[in-house]
Amino acid sequence: VPLSSISLELVDAFERLAPFGAGNPPVLFMSPGMKLTGQVVFGRNQEHLQLTLEDRQGCSQKVIWWSGSNERPLVTDLDGWFDLAYFARITHRKGKPEIQVTFRDARASAEFAGQEERKQPVEIIDFRLDHPADSDLGNAIAGKTVEVWIEPGVRQG
Numbered sequence: 001v002p003l004s005s006i007s008l009e010l011v012d013a014f015e016r017l018a019p020f021g022a023g024n025p026p027v028l029f030m031s032p033g034m035k036l037t038g039q040v041v042f043g044r045n046q047e048h049l050q051l052t053l054e055d056r057q058g059c060s061q062k063v064i065w066w067s068g069s070n071e072r073p074l075v076t077d078l079d080g081w082f083d084l085a086y087f088a089r090i091t092h093r094k095g096k097p098e099i100q101v102t103f104r105d106a107r108a109s110a111e112f113a114g115q116e117e118r119k120q121p122v123e124i125i126d127f128r129l130d131h132p133a134d135s136d137l138g139n140a141i142a143g144k145t146v147e148v149w150i151e152p153g154v155r156q157g
Contacts, residue, residue, distance in 0.1 A: 003031050003059040011088045011099055026087050031055060033109050034084045041069050051103065053084065065103035081109040 001010075006029070020026040037060070038052035049068040054060045063086060065071070085105040090097050123144075 001029050001031055002057070003034075003053075003055045003061050004057060006031075006061075006088055006099060006101070008090060008097055008099060011090050014088075015090060026089075028085055028104060029088055030083060030085050032083045033081050034106075035081055043069075049103075056081075061101055063101045063103050068103060082106045083109045 014027045017024065017027065033056045034053045035055075036051060037054045040050045042048050042050060047067050047069050049065040051063040051065060051068075052060060053063055063084070083106065084103070087102045087104060089100050089102070091100045092098070
């Protein structure tokens with residue numbers, strides 16, 4: 001999920017799946033192509049980190065990494081772009097709702113390794129309501145690198 005898509009509405013929709021626990025883990029999000037732009041150590045024993053991350057589109061996000069100060073090399077050693085796995089929840093600060101993003105894991109970003117810019121924009125074609133003929137789908141994806149996602153169920157007509 002791109003960082004720019006993480007909104008109060010999206011997080012609220014997933015929080016409706018609560019309560020989270022042993023049989024119902026919280027939703028784990030992943031955003032590709034992140035870069036560390038800042039970090040602050042905090043906590044009574046300086047055990048936590050607040051990371052400032054930015055994606056390829058320039059969207060910035062603060063991320064809390066509980067007990068992360070001993071693990072700092074994990075992100076800083078990735079030397080550039082990485083993929084971020086995180087939890088998001090709604091908290092209230094001074095009476096206003098806001099999104100709290102909590103670090104879960106990170107890995108070197110294979111998608112962005114050695115690239116300064118993404119070469120091709122992503123195009124999303126949604127045929128769910130149109131029920132295209134097979135030839136329409138073939139024409140839409142001809143000559144392109146694609147991922148096709150389908151929803152389960154029986155195709156009608």
